[in-house]
Amino acid sequence: MSGSGEPGARVDAAALRRFTSAVLRTYDVPVEHADLTAEVLVAADACGIDSHGVSRLGLYTLKLERGLVNPRPRPRIVRETATTCVVDGDNGLGPVAAVLAMDWCIERARDVAVACASVGHGNHYGIAGWYARRALPHAMIGLSLTNATSLVAPTFGRRPLLGTNPIAVAVPAGRERPFVLDMATSAVSAGKLQLAMAAGEPIPEGWAVDAEGRGTTDPLAGFGGALLPLGSTRELGSHKGYGLAVVVDVLSALLSGAAFGPHCLSLTSELDQVANVGHFFAAVRVDAFRPFEEFTAAMDDMIRGLREAPPAPGHDRVVVAGEPELDEEDRRGREGIPLDAGTVESLRGLAVERRCEDELGALLGR
Amino acid sequence: MSGSGEPGARVDAAALRRFTSAVLRTYDVPVEHADLTAEVLVAADACGIDSHGVSRLGLYTLKLERGLVNPRPRPRIVRETATTCVVDGDNGLGPVAAVLAMDWCIERARDVAVACASVGHGNHYGIAGWYARRALPHAMIGLSLTNATSLVAPTFGRRPLLGTNPIAVAVPAGRERPFVLDMATSAVSAGKLQLAMAAGEPIPEGWAVDAEGRGTTDPLAGFGGALLPLGSTRELGSHKGYGLAVVVDVLSALLSGAAFGPHCLSLTSELDQVANVGHFFAAVRVDAFRPFEEFTAAMDDMIRGLREAPPAPGHDRVVVAGEPELDEEDRRGREGIPLDAGTVESLRGLAVERRCEDELGALLGR
Numbered sequence: 001m002s003g004s005g006e007p008g009a010r011v012d013a014a015a016l017r018r019f020t021s022a023v024l025r026t027y028d029v030p031v032e033h034a035d036l037t038a039e040v041l042v043a044a045d046a047c048g049i050d051s052h053g054v055s056r057l058g059l060y061t062l063k064l065e066r067g068l069v070n071p072r073p074r075p076r077i078v079r080e081t082a083t084t085c086v087v088d089g090d091n092g093l094g095p096v097a098a099v100l101a102m103d104w105c106i107e108r109a110r111d112v113a114v115a116c117a118s119v120g121h122g123n124h125y126g127i128a129g130w131y132a133r134r135a136l137p138h139a140m141i142g143l144s145l146t147n148a149t150s151l152v153a154p155t156f157g158r159r160p161l162l163g164t165n166p167i168a169v170a171v172p173a174g175r176e177r178p179f180v181l182d183m184a185t186s187a188v189s190a191g192k193l194q195l196a197m198a199a200g201e202p203i204p205e206g207w208a209v210d211a212e213g214r215g216t217t218d219p220l221a222g223f224g225g226a227l228l229p230l231g232s233t234r235e236l237g238s239h240k241g242y243g244l245a246v247v248v249d250v251l252s253a254l255l256s257g258a259a260f261g262p263h264c265l266s267l268t269s270e271l272d273q274v275a276n277v278g279h280f281f282a283a284v285r286v287d288a289f290r291p292f293e294e295f296t297a298a299m300d301d302m303i304r305g306l307r308e309a310p311p312a313p314g315h316d317r318v319v320v321a322g323e324p325e326l327d328e329e330d331r332r333g334r335e336g337i338p339l340d341a342g343t344v345e346s347l348r349g350l351a352v353e354r355r356c357e358d359e360l361g362a363l364l365g366r
Numbered sequence: 367m368s369g370s371g372e373p374g375a376r377v378d379a380a381a382l383r384r385f386t387s388a389v390l391r392t393y394d395v396p397v398e399h400a401d402l403t404a405e406v407l408v409a410a411d412a413c414g415i416d417s418h419g420v421s422r423l424g425l426y427t428l429k430l431e432r433g434l435v436n437p438r439p440r441p442r443i444v445r446e447t448a449t450t451c452v453v454d455g456d457n458g459l460g461p462v463a464a465v466l467a468m469d470w471c472i473e474r475a476r477d478v479a480v481a482c483a484s485v486g487h488g489n490h491y492g493i494a495g496w497y498a499r500r501a502l503p504h505a506m507i508g509l510s511l512t513n514a515t516s517l518v519a520p521t522f523g524r525r526p527l528l529g530t531n532p533i534a535v536a537v538p539a540g541r542e543r544p545f546v547l548d549m550a551t552s553a554v555s556a557g558k559l560q561l562a563m564a565a566g567e568p569i570p571e572g573w574a575v576d577a578e579g580r581g582t583t584d585p586l587a588g589f590g591g592a593l594l595p596l597g598s599t600r601e602l603g604s605h606k607g608y609g610l611a612v613v614v615d616v617l618s619a620l621l622s623g624a625a626f627g628p629h630c631l632s633l634t635s636e637l638d639q640v641a642n643v644g645h646f647f648a649a650v651r652v653d654a655f656r657p658f659e660e661f662t663a664a665m666d667d668m669i670r671g672l673r674e675a676p677p678a679p680g681h682d683r684v685v686v687a688g689e690p691e692l693d694e695e696d697r698r699g700r701e702g703i704p705l706d707a708g709t710v711e712s713l714r715g716l717a718v719e720r721r722c723e724d725e726l727g728a729l730l731g732r
Contacts, residue, residue: 079654079655079656081478081479081654082448082478082479083449083478083479083480083654084479084480084650084654084655086655086656112447112448112449112478113447113448113449113450114449114450114480114481114482115480116480116650118655141616141617153678154672154675154684155684155685156677156678156681156682156683156684156685157672157675157676157677157678157684158676158677158678158679159675159676161671161672161675167610169609169613171613171616179612179616181606181609181610181612181613183603183605183606183609183610184606185606186603187597187602187603188602188603204601204602206601206602207602209678212678212679213676213677213678213679214678214679230596230597230603230606230607231553231596231597231598231602231603232597232598232602235570235572236553236554236570236572236573236597236598236602237549237552237553237554237596237597237607239549239685239687240547240549240550240551240596241596241603242687243535243547243549243687244533244547244549246545246547246668246672246686246687247535247537247547249668250507250537250545250665250668251507254656254661254664254665254668255652255655255656255661256655256656257656257660257664260664260668261668261671261672262671284450284482286621288445288447288449288450289445289450289452289484289621289622290445290452290620290621290622290623294623295620295621298620298623298626299616299620302612302615302616302620302626302627305527305627305628306520306523306527306612306627309520309523309525309527310523310524310525310579311522311523311524311579312519312522312523312524312575312578312579312580313524313578313579313580315522316522317522318520318521318522318523319521319522319605320612321605321608321609321612
């Protein structure tokens with residue numbers, strides 16, 4: 001999470017990547033894995049998803065320090081067909097096995113049009129959309145799913161039995177920017193509860209239940225209970241968000257043999273056990289179906305049709321999935337990445353502890 | 367929709383299929399297409415999804431009568447790789463091209479592990495889950511998507527620009543019954559508004575907006591406006607339901623070249639134009655990833671873990687996707703299919719008009 005929300009510093013993305021990689025390397029992480037993990041974390045900061053960026057570096061390093069993540073994994077393909085594979089992540093940092101699997105899909109889809117990979121023995125892999133977007137330069141549609149620590153109660157239940165299990169889909173367009181959906185299958189992420197708690201504010205009904213399974217507007221009670229699936233209540237369709245979370249678990253964990261449901265221990269809990277997170281990736285070559293330019297012209301039409309649609313009262317216009325993050329990426333590319341005071345403090349602590357003061361100085365300009 | 371809701375008759379599934387097929391054949395539909403369409407429609411009635419069953423036969427036949435659906439289509443594969451195909455449905459009854467495409471996926475996945483198909487020039491294909499379930503006996507996971515008449519407003523919009531675009535996923539289990547998710551990506555289907563309207567009851571907030579884009583509890587105003595995506599409001603995540611609806615449209619229509627968004631004219635509107643509906647199907651062979659028995663044992667564990675989880679106050683237990691429909695299938699298999707008075711009346715009208723009185727007599731036992 002992004003800490004206190006107070007302003008801290010505005011930093012350059014490249015310097016933030018260098019700092020993050022330097023810290024990771026002090027835990028015996030090889031440079032290529034450290035650079036990759038830094039790239040994924042800073043990509044979240046760069047597009048405004050601060051909850052999944054370097055504010056989490058301390059959690060990643062805590063797992064390394066406790067021996068819960070393997071700093072020098074050898075992820076490998078343990079089962080393979082022309083179109084599918086299963087990757088054993090060897091309990092390394094999440095992005096290491098995840099990018100191997102996504103890139104395998106892209107490489108294979110070049111030949112066989114559609115390919116998918118399920119990953120076991122993984123760890124928290126950052127933002128789901130980062131992997132889906134890798135398909136875009138290859139004129140492919142990308143899919144990225146992961147399970148996660150169970151925080152979400154199934155409809156009619158009161159105990160957290162499912163992760164926020166995100167679904168990310170990236171679709172190339174032509175003149176328009178790509179469509180990039182990256183969504184938790186819960187109504188909201190845990191980060192939103194943490195922000196409300198920090199601000200001392202109530203949460204809307206429909207986000208969480210307390211430990212007894214009753215709807216609550218108290219973020220603390222929600223933390224002691226569970227998040228609600230997308231749809232919030234049965235009447236508004238929470239069985240659908242719950243069902244989608246199960247599908248993500250099936251493809252990510254049941255196909256790969258990773259831990260599923262309440263057995264999955266991702267980043268934000270159980271800091272004394274190995275996580276065994278599961279992921280699922282797919283790449284689909286568009287021109288297997290239709291000439292790429294025809295497809296992207298239709299995507300452009302669809303995107304423009306949505307963006308130019310008449311807005312509801314109180315809104316400027318309809319937004320297309322991915323637009324806010326791509327806008328923020330542009331803005332932060334020009335202006336730098338704002339880190340709040342809490343995150344700066346945590347990075348400073350890591351820098352001192354791991355003797356990365358030089359990289360911190362380069363980052364903060366002192 | 368299922369008409370007035372008053373009790374009408376309780377009928378045998380086989381007799382209902384025979385009647386439905388007989389009516390369709392009077393429109394020059396070949397017997398195998400008529401039987402298939404009857405099978406899909408009655409499958410909906412058999413599992414309690416009355417809105418998608420024979421109550422819609424009159425809409426199917428109206429399209430045939432007006433020449434808007436081709437009674438004798440020759441659906442064909444117009445583009446093909448080892449793992450993908452595009453099917454041109456030749457504007458026949460929806461199930462004809464849809465089953466061809468789904469079965470192509472299953473057949474191919476036997477060899478290549480994963481296969482998918484996008485269908486254009488289709489029509490309303492009934493319940494999405496019927497196609498996904500076809501993968502189950504083959505030890506595969508099945509996926510079935512379709513776009514539909516635009517009834518749903520995107521988040522921040524007020525005009526219906528997307529269909530209720532369902533997602534169906536069927537996953538085999540071992541001792542447990544399969545997991546079958548079959549969900550609209552809107553908060554609710556149009557059928558729920560129609561039921562509320564018939565009953566003269568208000569609808570919950572979060573289902574629909576009026577023509578000005580303001581939330582409404584008046585089902586009639588909702589019909590004049592738009593349904594809301596799953597999530598209902600931005601605060602509760604409606605941008606996610608909206609995003610999923612776009613993904614369904616991309617795979618179903620943009621890959622196949624079918625009509626998308628507001629251009630798609632499915633069953634319940636625009637009864638003067640050809641629909642050009644798009645669908646998407648996929649089949650994934652489980653044992654490409656993991657021995658089938660290992661996978662199904664894990665599915666059993668997952669399903670039992672959910673079913674036996676502590677319930678929230680006011681509920682008996684957590685329900686797993688597909689359970690209510692499979693229960694209803696068992697019940698109606700024993701007791702027959704209840705048709706309400708409105709549906710019986712509409713079938714009677716069709717029987718007289720199409721001279722299928724004998725089949726009606728066999729159905730109603732007179």
